[in-house]
Amino acid sequence: MRVTGSFIAKVAGIAGIIGLVVGHFWWKRPEAPAARALQVQQQWELEIGQRVADYRIVGGLGDISIALQGGKVQAPFGGEVRPHMPDCVIFSSPGVPAYLFRLCGLHRPQLGAVKQGETIGAGEMLQFATLRKQPDGSWSLVEPSRDLLERSLRR
């Protein structure tokens, strides 16, 4: 292909349009929300995030482990995803008071506001914890319902 002036102009024009589109998405990116701390009411000796025998604990008592195998996790309600620990996020919904959901094991989860049914992230092994608010401000690990998990893992 001969490199002519019009060819260079076309390439430059296309590159400019692509740059505008990329920049549009780049600058409209919402800022990552701040990490959310969490006080779990139950205290155990081995908890998620600790290390044992130089290995990292990725799930503890109270987590439901689900073999996602690359599957996606959807937001069961409209809400917000905030980082919590490395490899863990916390999902909460204003329509569901008194509950938090801790999701660990998702690769590159989508942080910030999510709509109902929107993908939070995907991963190989998901540790799903449901936490219920206590009067003292701490959160208690409770057993999630099957309906909630099915809403979150619907294909």
Add this chain to the structure above:
Amino acid sequence: MPQSSAPRPYSDSSYPDAHHTEVSHPEVTYPDANYSDASYPDASYPDANYPDPPYHDAASREREYQAVNYGNMTYPNPSYSQAPYPDNSQLQASYLNTAYPDAAYPNGPYPDAPHPASPHPQPAYAPAPPAYPPPHRPPGLPPHAAPQSPPSYSHPTSPTPSHPARSTFTHTRIPPLGPLSRPWSLWGLFALFLGAIVLLIGPGRVFSSAVHKSNRHCQEVIQPQTVLSRAQLAQLLTIPERDPKQRIQAIIAEPYCIMPSVQIRAGTPALREAYPLEFDPETWLVVLYEGDEYAGYRFLYR
């Protein structure tokens, strides 16, 4: 037989497109005046001089083939067109000589130099001239006559071949294909398409935020006039979680609406009620009960 010495004056003008479409008609296959029916009226063809069998021998087929392949072959001998009927002895010698020995034509059948009284029969009078271009070499062609590939029509802007000895049409120029050879208007459409996508993203988010203001959170509206005053809200916030449901309902009246029932904890259905704030109607207070227990509240910004 030296094939490369045959004159092959190809040019775009010598191959009109009409030639293509009329190949199935023997009368118009050879529009050149030298080969037209007018030059050779049937009546002037003595049957004795042109018996049928010679037209079917290998040599005549070859001549047909070459004449077709080479198109309006211009024979340099002017006497050929002016005197298309050579003397009988030459015709007999050429027609009856099926093997076309080289000795009969020292310079080859189609020499470059003017050939005196070249006795080529007219292939236009063959019973069935091959369709142009001949897809295959006609049967019975001598093995030394290399089959000619059908001449490919060159691009109108390509130079006309001038060298008659050129064996293949290497000058044929195929227009370059590819996305960048498309007209600029297509690129303009592409750019417009991209711009439309960008423009559609912004308004889409505005519309989606407008959807948030609808009552899509509610499953059933109980009391449309219900609002929550500041005093009610302050009193409600003093009640700790896990207290009985009746303590909440003693402070606030019927809710504005009931949100769809969900089950968060296993075995415990949850009831969610929504109360718009009197001083901020766009903000709802959502209260969640589990059985007879007050589980908690949250503000929902619509």
